[in-house]
Amino acid sequence: ISLASQIGDYQFDNLLLNAAGVRCASTDELDKILDSDAGGCVTKSATPEPRKGNESPRMKATSMGCINSMGLPNHGLDYYLKFAETNQGKSGKQVVLSVAGLSIKQNIEMLKKIQESSFAGLTELNLSCPNIAGKSQVGYDFEAVRDVLTSAFSFFKKPLGLKLPPYFDFNQFDGIAEVLNDFPVTYINSINSIGNGLVVDPDTESVVIKPKGGFGGLGGDYVKPTALANVRALRLRLKPEISIIGTGGIKSGKDVFEHVLCGASLVQIGTAFGFDGTPIFERISKELKEIMAEKGYHTLADFRGKLKTID
Numbered sequence: 001i002s003l004a005s006q007i008g009d010y011q012f013d014n015l016l017l018n019a020a021g022v023r024c025a026s027t028d029e030l031d032k033i034l035d036s037d038a039g040g041c042v043t044k045s046a047t048p049e050p051r052k053g054n055e056s057p058r059m060k061a062t063s064m065g066c067i068n069s070m071g072l073p074n075h076g077l078d079y080y081l082k083f084a085e086t087n088q089g090k091s092g093k094q095v096v097l098s099v100a101g102l103s104i105k106q107n108i109e110m111l112k113k114i115q116e117s118s119f120a121g122l123t124e125l126n127l128s129c130p131n132i133a134g135k136s137q138v139g140y141d142f143e144a145v146r147d148v149l150t151s152a153f154s155f156f157k158k159p160l161g162l163k164l165p166p167y168f169d170f171n172q173f174d175g176i177a178e179v180l181n182d183f184p185v186t187y188i189n190s191i192n193s194i195g196n197g198l199v200v201d202p203d204t205e206s207v208v209i210k211p212k213g214g215f216g217g218l219g220g221d222y223v224k225p226t227a228l229a230n231v232r233a234l235r236l237r238l239k240p241e242i243s244i245i246g247t248g249g250i251k252s253g254k255d256v257f258e259h260v261l262c263g264a265s266l267v268q269i270g271t272a273f274g275f276d277g278t279p280i281f282e283r284i285s286k287e288l289k290e291i292m293a294e295k296g297y298h299t300l301a302d303f304r305g306k307l308k309t310i311d
């Protein structure tokens with residue numbers, strides 16, 4: 001039974017990756033992921049310069065997942081670019097370089113630097129980045145997405161993936177797919193956290209994180225149905241050349257199986273990886289293989305995208 005999968009020219013011996021942002025801000029953390037059963041690692045989304053991020057408490061775990069408003073704490077693009085150039089492709093592991101500028105201009109600046117670098121792996125552009133003041137994040141402003149991709153693909157010739165926020169309306173699924181199908185995007189990664197949730201502690205009668213009055217992105221059990229819906233809706237709408245990475249609510253082999261059924265080629269694990277650490281990759285690989293064996297599947301292609309509907 002094989003958990004291998006391919007995105008563009010990149011072979012992953014195992015479809016499991018960490019999600020950007022969780023236990024992946026330092027080279028020590030990234031090395032640990034590469035030394036685990038994961039098929040590769042994803043770096044914390046980088047900004048051009050290092051950032052401290054928001055004040056703590058900025059992440060809170062709950063019985064159903066977690067809420068965060070980290071504010072992009074990271075060591076800056078050069079730090080991750082150096083790691084990625086050094087480690088990409090070593091012992092068959094892929095390093096995905098995640099970038100999240102605080103403006104469209106910063107995103108273009110970082111993609112230019114990556115284009116000129118010796119990095120030969122996958123770049124993941126985080127579209128949850130802020131837009132011009134007063135407008136929604138880029139991922140929710142389809143004309144802004146079109147503008148970013150038009151200027152990016154005018155010079156960026158390396159494979160580019162896009163981390164998308166969750167969509168909740170069929171017009172949004174149609175709208176983003178219409179834009180993406182016009183560009184040579186290597187993959188899309190759905191979903192990022194569900195934005196601006198609010199967790200309240202009734203004992204203290206208070207919010208649980210400090211930034212943004214307690215509002216933050218949700219991950220974990222809270223988001224799995226939305227994640228599966230986005231993977232499925234985009235699989236049905238995007239041209240086959242665009243692969244899909246499924247992210248959101250994965251904590252077992254069963255959850256991975258569901259994401260692949262909906263069309264995912266790879267999956268990323270965030271919240272649950274934050275709870276369990278790198279042993280999760282071995283556990284989930286084993287659980288998924290057991291499910292595949294039970295059902296008589298040998299490869300992920302045997303069931304990828306084959307979700308049934310009720311006639």
Ligand SMILES: CC(C)(C)CCc1c(C(=O)O)[nH]c(=O)[nH]c1=O
Pocket residue numbers: 021045068069070071072073100126128129130192193217
């Ligand atoms: C929300 C942004 C700060 C604009 C991007 C970084 C990010 C963060 C973060 O660093 O706060 N948290 C998430 O759950 N997803 C993200 O994409």
